[in-house]
Amino acid sequence: MHRTLESGGVVRTIAEEDGKLILDHRQDITAGLEHAQRLRNDDDVWKKGVKNSWVAALHIPTGVVHELLGVGVNVYTCSNKDLKWGLQRIGRWEVCQTTRKNLF
Secondary structure, three states: OEEEEOHHHOEEEEEEEOOEEEEEEEOOOHHHHHHHHHHHOOHHHHHHHHHOOOOOOEOOOHHHHHHHHHOOOOOOOOOHHHHHHHHHHOOOHHHHEOOOOOOO
């Protein structure tokens, strides 16, 4: 078994069982979701973002990206509609939002 710690606190484990390669990714996403909640509850973050021509609407931890892949949603290529569907499907739509504004 080989275990590595990757960026964002992702722990990757590679093992072999009965001639099969087992690859596992795990991440404690608590801190990331708490960060999204702090941003969501701070109206100044939205105002500053709009003033500077940018807005952060979602914070999606790496572990959630992996969960989304499990339901067929690739965050790097999907539409906003599919991203919302995927986050709702895995029960993470509200907790990943960094704003209280109505998103797509």
